[in-house]
Each structure stands twice: as C-alpha cells, then as structure tokens.
Amino acid sequence: xxxxxxxxxxxxxxxxxxxxxxxxxxxxxxxxxxxxxxxxxxxxxxxxxxxxxxxxxxxxxxxxxxxxxxxxxxxxxxxxxxxxxxxxxxxxxxxxxxxxxxxxxxxxxxxxxxxxxxxxxxxxxxxxxxxxxxxxxxxxxxxxxxxxxxxxxxxxxxxxxxxxxxxxxxxxxxxxxxxxxxxxxxxxxxxxxxxxxxxxxxxxxxxxxxxxxxxxxxxxxxxxxxxxxxxxxxxxxxxxxxxxxxxxxxxxxxxxxxxxxxxxxxxxxxxxxxxxxxxxxxxxxxxxxxxxxxxxxxxxxxxxxxxxxxxxxxxxxxxxxxxxxxxxxxxxxxxxxxxxxxxxxxxxxxxxxxxxxxxxxxxxxxxxxxxxxxxxxxxxxxxxxxxxxxxxxxxxxxxxxxxxxxxxxxxxxxxxxxxxxxxxxxxxxxxxxxxxxxxxxxxxxxxxxx
Numbered sequence: 519x520x521x522x523x524x525x526x527x528x529x530x531x532x533x534x535x536x537x538x539x540x541x542x543x544x545x546x547x548x549x550x551x552x553x554x555x556x557x558x559x560x561x562x563x564x565x566x567x568x569x570x571x572x573x574x575x576x577x578x579x580x581x582x583x584x585x586x587x588x589x590x591x592x593x594x595x596x597x598x599x600x601x602x603x604x605x606x607x608x609x610x611x612x613x614x615x616x617x618x619x620x621x622x623x624x625x626x627x628x629x630x631x632x633x634x635x636x637x638x639x640x641x642x643x644x645x646x647x648x649x650x651x652x653x654x655x656x657x658x659x660x661x662x663x664x665x666x667x668x669x670x671x672x673x674x675x676x677x678x679x680x681x682x683x684x685x686x687x688x689x690x691x692x693x694x695x696x697x698x699x700x701x702x703x704x705x706x707x708x709x710x711x712x713x714x715x716x717x718x719x720x721x722x723x724x725x726x727x728x729x730x731x732x733x734x735x736x737x738x739x740x741x742x743x744x745x746x747x748x749x750x751x752x753x754x755x756x757x758x759x760x761x762x763x764x765x766x767x768x769x770x771x772x773x774x775x776x777x778x779x780x781x782x783x784x785x786x787x788x789x790x791x792x793x794x795x796x797x798x799x800x801x802x803x804x805x806x807x808x809x810x811x812x813x814x815x816x817x818x819x820x821x822x823x824x825x826x827x828x829x830x831x832x833x834x835x836x837x838x839x840x841x842x843x844x845x846x847x848x849x850x851x852x853x854x855x856x857x858x859x860x861x862x863x864x865x866x867x868x869x870x871x872x873x874x875x876x877x878x879x880x881x882x883x884x885x886x887x888x889x890x891x892x893x894x895x896x897x898x899x900x901x902x903x904x905x906x907x908x909x910x911x912x913x914x915x916x917x918x919x920x921x922x923x924x925x926x927x928x929x930x931x932x933x934x935x936x937x938x939x940x941x942x943x944x945x946x947x948x949x950x951x952x953x954x955x956x957x958x959x960x961x962x963x964x965x966x967x968x
Contacts, residue, residue: 520561521549521560521561521562524549524561525546525547525549528547528549529542529547534547541907545907545910545911548560548566548914548919549561552580552581553568553579553580553581554579554580554581555579555580555581555932555934555935555939556568556579556580556931556932556934556935556939557580558572558580558919564917565917566914566917566918566919567917567918567919567931567939567942567943567946568580568919568931568932569913569918569919569920569929569930569931569943569947570919570920570921570928570929570930570931571802571806571930571931571932572806573801574743574775574780574801574802574930575801575802575804575805575806576802576805576806576932577778577779577802577805577806577851577932577933577934578805578851578854578932578933578934579932579934580806582805582854582934584850584853584854585804585805585807585847585850585851588846588847588849588850589807589843589846589847591846592608592842592843592846593843595842596842597842597843598838598841598842598843599842600837600839601629601839601840602835602839606840606842606845608842608845608846608849609629609840609842609845611845611849612627612845612848612849612852613626613627615849615852616799616812616814616852617814619784619785619852620785620793620797620814621793623793623816624793624794624796624797624814624815624816625815625816625817625820626814626815626816626817626819626820627812627813627814627815628643628812628813628815628832628834629810629811629812629836629839629840629845630810630811630812630813630836630839631809631810631811631836631838631839631841631844632668632800632809632811633667633668633772633774633775633798633800633801633811634667634668634669634670634673635668635670635811635836636668636772636774636798636799636800636811636812636813637667637668637670637672637673637676637736637772637774637798638668638670638672638673638834639798639813639834640734640736640770640772640796640798640813641659641672641673641676641733641734641736641770642672642832642833642834643796643813643815643819643832644659644733644734644768644770644795644796644819645657645733645734646822646823646832646833647768647819647822647823648733648822650822650823650825650830651822655730655731656730656731656732656733657731657733658693658694658728658731658732658733659675659676659693659694659732659733659734659735659736660693660694660695660696660721660724660725660732660734660735660736660767661676661677661678661693661694661695661696661735661736661737662678662695662696662697662698662699662737662738662742663678663695663696663697663698664678664679664698664700664742664744664745664748665677665678665679665695665698665736665737665738665742665745665772666678666679666682666738666742666743666744666745667736667738667772667774667798668774669682671686671689671690671691672691674686674689674690675690675691675692675693676693676736677744678695679744679745694724694728696717696720696721696724697717697720697721698717698742698745698748698750699713699714699717699718699750699751699754700742700745700748700749700750701713701714701749701750701751701888702748702886703717710750710751711751711753713751714750714751714753714754714757715753715754715757717750717754718753718754718757718758718761721735721757721758721761722757722761725761725762725764725765725767726765729765729766729767732765732767733767733768734767734768734769734770734795734796735758735762735767735768735769735770736770736772737755737758737769737770737771737772738772738773738774738775738776739755739771739772739773739776739781739785739786739787739789739790740752740755740776740781740786740789740890741775741776741780741781741786741890741893743775743776744923746895746897746923746924746926746928747888747893747894747895747923747926747928749888749890749893749895752789752790752791753790754790755787755789755790755792756790756791756792759790759792759793759794762795768794768795768796768819769794769795769796770794770795770796770797770798771785771786771787771794771796771797771798772798773785773786773787773797773798773799774798774799774800774801774811775801776893777797777799777801777802777803778799778801778802778803778851778855779802779855779860779861779864779891779892779933780802780891780892780893780930781890781891781892781893782861782864782865782868782890782891782892783861783891784855784861785797795815795816795818795819796813796814796815796816796819797813797814798811798812798813799811799812799813799814800812802851803848803851804844804847804848804851805847805848805850805851805854807844807847808841808843808844808847809838809844810841810844810845810847810848860933863933864891864892864933867892867933867935867940868889868891868892870937870940871894871929871940871943871944872889874940874941874944875887875894875944877944877948878896878944878947878948878951879896881948881951883898883899883900883901883955884896884897884898884899885897885898885899892930892931892933893928893929893930894928894929894930895926895927895928895929896926896927896928897925897926897927898925898926898927898951898955899925901925901954901955902954905922905924905925905954906921906922906923906924906925908954909922909927909950909951909954910922912949912950912953912954913946913947913950915950915953916946916949916950917942917946918942918943918946918947918950920947920950927947927951929943929947931943
C-alpha cells in the first residue's frame with residue numbers, strides 16, 4: 519500500500535483518539551509500515567525513532583524476536599477462552615509471577631484490556647469491599663490535582679486534566695482532589711522532599727475530616743504522566759501509605775504508565791518502600807504488543823468478596839479478560855527483565871542520556887529539566903501557541919517521534935535503545951527545538967500556514 523492511499527483512506531474511515539480530525543487536513547497522519555527495535559518505518563522507508571514508546575507501551579522494541587516467538591507458539595495452543603468458569607496456563611503463571619514481584623503482598627490479579635478499565639475495576643473493588651464489610655458510607659474517592667487515570671466515566675471522575683474532564687463534567691461523579699506533590703510547585707528554597715511532605719499535610723487534613731466517607735486515595739506513584747511528567751519525592755508515598763492505614767482508607771497505586779521499570783524500579787512504589795492495597799497495571803505489561811491490564815489486590819480485599827452470595831462477589835467482567843495471547847506476551851516481558859538484567863541496563867542508559875542532554879538543559883528557554891528512571895521532561899518558555907504541533911512536525915523531519923504535551927517536551931523511549939539511538943534522540947530533539955524557537959524558521963513549513 520502506498521503512503522498517500524493509506525493516508526486518504528485512514529482520514530476518511532478511522533476516527534483517531536484524542537484528535538481533532540480537522541487538523542489532519544493540514545497536518546498529515548504518519549503512515550507506518552513496520553517497526554524494528556526503537557524505529558518505526560513508513561512505506562517509503564523513512565524511519566522515526568519512537569521516543570515516546572508508542573504511548574508509553576513499547577518496552578523492548580518493535581518486532582521483538584522473543585515476544586514474536588512466544589506469540590507464534592501460543593497461537594498454535596490457545597488464542598482465547600472465557601475466564602469465567604475456565605482457566606489456562608498463561609493467566610495462572612502471570613498472576614503468580616506478578617504477585618511474586620510484590621513479595622506476595624498483592625496476591626490476587628483481576629484482568630481487563632486497558633488502563634482506564636483497570637482504574638474502573640480498582641474503584642469498584644474498593645467501594646464494594648467496604649460495602650461487603652458493612653461500611654456503606656465509604657463511597658468517596660480522593661485523587662491528586664493534575665492526576666490522570668483514564669477517560670472512561672468512572673476513571674475520568676478521579677482525573678484532573680481539564681481538557682478531558684470539563685467537556686464530560688455533567689456525566690461525572692464528584693470526587694476530591696488534594697494538592698499534587700509535584701516538586702515544580704515548591705516555593706523558592708523549598709526542596710522536593712519538604713514540599714512533598716507539605717502536600718501530604720493537605721491530604722492528612724482531608725482524611726482527618728472525611729475518612730468515614732472515603733473509600734480510597736488513588737495516585738500515580740512518583741510521576742504524574744498527563745500532568746506533563748510531574749515528578750515528586752517518594753516521601754509523599756510513604757506518608758500517603760501511613761495516612762491511609764491510620765484512617766482506614768484504601769491506597770490505589772496507578773502504575774499503568776510507571777510500572778515495569780519505567781521509573782528505575784520494577785514498580786514505582788518500591789522506591790518508597792511501600793505497597794498499595796490495589797495496584798493498576800497496563801501499557802508496558804505486554805511490551806506494547808496486545809491490550810492487557812491487571813489490578814493486583816491484597817488478601818484482605820479479596821477476602822471481603824469471598825462468600826456464598828453472588829451479590830457479594832466482584833461484579834465485573836470483560837469478554838477478553840485474561841486473554842492467553844496477551845498473558846503470554848506479558849510473561850515474555852517478565853522473562854526479558856530477568857534474563858537481561860533490564861533495570862541495570864536502563865540505569866546505564868539513563869546516565870548516558872543525562873550526559874548527552876547537557877546542551878538541551880543549557881538552552882535559555884528550557885525550564886525544569888527533570889528525570890526519573892527512563893522518563894525525561896522539560897518545559898519550553900515563551901513557546902509559540904502551536905508549539906506542540908510544530909515540534910512534532912520538525913521532529914519527523916529529523917527522524918524522531920515526539921509528542922509534546924503543551925509546552926512540555928518529554929522522552930519515554932524503549933529500553934532497548936543503543937548508544938547511537940540515544941545520541942540521535944537527543945540531537946534530533948535539539949535541532950527540532952531550534953527550528954521551532956528560532957523566529958526565522960517559524961513559517962518555513964507550509965503545512966502550518968493559515
């Protein structure tokens with residue numbers, strides 16, 4: 519298929535996510551033919567370094583030979599079977615191995631197909647478990663300001679991103695948002711840890727007054743993704759765990775984007791030395807291959823549902839819950855972590871990228887350059903209103919896929935990138951930034967002319 523043919527057919531037939539489709543009249547879609555490692559290729563052979571891991575999912579590269587082989591093997595065994603009343607080897611082994619990654623603290627896995635569904639499941643589990651224990655007043659939820667947990671109606675109720683939330687406000691349940699521990703919000707001279715603890719004081723004040731009607735606190739550990747990669751000190755997680763214990767409120771850790779090594783530890787919560795009551799997983803769980811999400815629960819929550827009465831069971835289902843192909847991909851992801859000592863390798867790569875990025879940090883318009891694990895971000899001061907689209911376009915010209923969030927530029931690359939890949943990522947970003955910010959280049963691309 520030719521590039522132009524695919525573009526025209528896609529624009530006519532496909533409604534793309536989080537997209538104002540009219541913009542593609544002037545900003546063409548990018549047609550992708552295939553992928554290899556950190557690179558995506560169009561039908562003309564032009565390549566693009568996937569600096570965002572295809573919406574934060576691709577951990578071990580496109581067309582990874584180990585995941586490919588596992589899926590081919592599984593196809594000849596079992597593609598799908600309903601998980602209600604049936605079971606299969608991949609889902610059992612995956613559940614056991616995920617639990618072992620928590621030291622058995624989260625011993626029960628419930629599966630769905632996407633991150634928002636995982637959020638919905640966790641919220642329902644929390645509410646229903648309290649109800650089963652006779653605490654029917656516990657129906658409220660608390661989340662962080664600028665937090666993001668998905669775009670289905672329940673998940674959007676605990677999300678605090680105006681772009682997503684305002685339009686659908688009339689459909690949403692009212693929840694409470696407490697101050698984010700994002701270190702960029704600290705006062706002059708106030709360190710990240712001190713500010714995190716100050717933000718936790720606001721959480722404490724709320725729970726002290728409302729714990730009897732609060733079911734759970736949900737948060738993204740260490741990094742709030744859609745907030746522009748807002749990063750915070752693990753001291754907040756330790757304090758949140760202590761407060762949830764004190765006031766008998768569930769702690770839900772949304773590790774959908776930050777789990778599976780993205781923050782430098784396998785799960786982000788490990789850096790605070792705590793475990794939640796419920797943990798949501800998705801995105802990197804299958805290495806970017808197949809839709810899968812999971813909610814890991816403690817024994818205490820599981821036992822609240824263990825009863826003869828059907829109405830006291832957890833009332834939630836998905837047709838493709840625990841799909842064998844997706845579970846097999848996830849098992850291969852776990853195998854790769856163990857075989858290749860991935861966390862040690864990513865620490866080395868992070869150190870290399872931090873060194874290479876010195877020239878970007880030194881740019882006069884770059885603010886708050888920050889890094890956690892395999893996530894980097896910075897803001898561009900005084901950027902043009904259409905900065906994100908311009909940088910995306912300039913990046914493509916330089917063989918890199920960047921998707922800025924407003925004036926925030928970030929990298930979240932696959933773990934398999936090489937030194938040469940890292941050099942290209944940094945250099946291409948630097949050149950794209952200069953092309954957008956330098957006034958003489960701002961009107962050079964005819965696609966953005968009025």
